[in-house]
Amino acid sequence: MKLHNAMWxxxxxxxxxxxxEPPISLEHMLDLTAAAEVNGRKFDGIDYFLFLPHTDPEASDDDLRKIADLIQSKGFSVGSLVAPVWPGTIGDSAMGDKEQTDKFLSAVKMACRVAGIFNEHGVRQYGVIRIDSAEFGVEKWREDPQASTAKIANTFREAAKIAADHGERLAAEGEICWAGMHSWKDMLDLLEAVGMPESLGFQADLAHTYLYLMGYNAPEHALLHEGYSEEEFYAAYEQMTDKLRPWTIDFHVAQNDGEVHGAGDHDKTGKHCPADDPNGKLDIVKCAGYWLKDADQRGIQHICWDGCMFPNATLEQPGTWNTILDAMIKVDESLK
Incomplete structure (x- = not known):
């Protein structure tokens, strides 16, 4: 399994x-990733955020090829891409009116274009394009859950057709901040409503899906409650992963301390923690194994670490990345 680090x-x-805090440049993120090494093994590649200031999604073909050259010069390939589907970027809500959903679909087209250039360049040979509903919070969704999910599913279905036409697959990110995707049950209902498993699947993240268990934004779907035992945890974990694993085509290794966290306009989401965080709730290797059973049969060729919203001081420490890489290697070795 190839080991990737996220740039976002x-x-x-x-x-x-x-x-x-100020953004960290793409080249510096690449250098921080390239410096990590554990027992002679290094990161193989990166997963890439199609968002300024790292990338202008509307950049010229030549400019995108220069980015591909930069990434390749650091010894990396590109895996999964994150489409700029949110309001204020290229896209807008997948649950909105026609003008909004048209913007959402244009963002998917743009991501497919970038993917095609990277593929032709040779820096990218595997991975998916990640999307979400681009509807922050669940309040509006709750006004009419059935109709809201149907609307998102229709938008996702059109997006999946676009991706398929470009030879790509989409992965919907499971995270409690996205309407219609904010619980394991609502995520499953949405995937089944789209009904295009060959073109649209699930992107599982260890930190985010932990909060699925706790039912943070959907108490009615909680599988665990505070004070749970280890036996109760793994029984619930198996129940959740058995439902979502068949849809899972992209995977993030991460740690979570059970807190809900946010920064800037990215609020109320699962808090990613360092791999060795003493408050971490997850046995990273064991939990990853539940998601990665038969991963090759679902086309998963790489796994990615997600350190979303780590403080800059944490990102700048070489030890952070060596500890992360060590955890990634252990996940990979457990699959053999």
Whole structure:
């Protein structure tokens, strides 16, 4: 299994606001990743965020090829891409009116274009394009859950057709902040409503899916409650992963301390923690194994670490990345 590092921790939750840290450049994120090494093994590649200031999604073909050259010069391939589907970027809500959903679909087309250039260049040979509903929070969704999920499913279905036409697959990110995707049961209902498993699947993240168990944004679907035993945890974990694993085509290794966290305009989401965080709730290797059974049969060729919203000081420490890489290697070895 190829081991990748995500580039978006240098961007998500960062900005120029009074309570925000500055973004970290793409080249510096690449250098931090390239410096990591554990017992002679290094990261194989990166997963890539199609978002300024790392990338202008509307950049010229030549500019995108230069980015591909930069990534390749650091010894990396590109795996999964994150489409800029959110309001304020290229896209807008998948649950919105026609103008909004048209923007959402244009963002997917744009991501497919970038993927095609990277594929032709040779820097990218595997991976998916990640999307979400681009509807922050669940309040509007709750006004009419059935109709809201149907609307998102229709948008996702059109997006999946676009991806298929470009030879790509989409992965819907399971995270409690996205309407219609905010619980394991609602995520499953949405995937089944789209009904295109060959073109649209699930992107599982260890940190985010932990909060699925706790039912943070959907108490009616909670599988665990505070004070649970280890036996109760793994029984619930198996129940959740058995439902979502068949749909899982992209996977993030991560740690979570059970807190809900946010920064900037990316609020109320699962808190990613360092791999060795003493408050971490997850046995990373054991939990990853539940998701990665028969991963090759679902086309998963790489796994990615997600350190979304790590403080810059944490990102700048070489030890952070060596500890992460060590955890990734252990996940990979457990699959053999």
């Amino acid at each position: 921790p240098g961007l998500v939750g960062k900005g120029d606001g009074p309570d925000q």
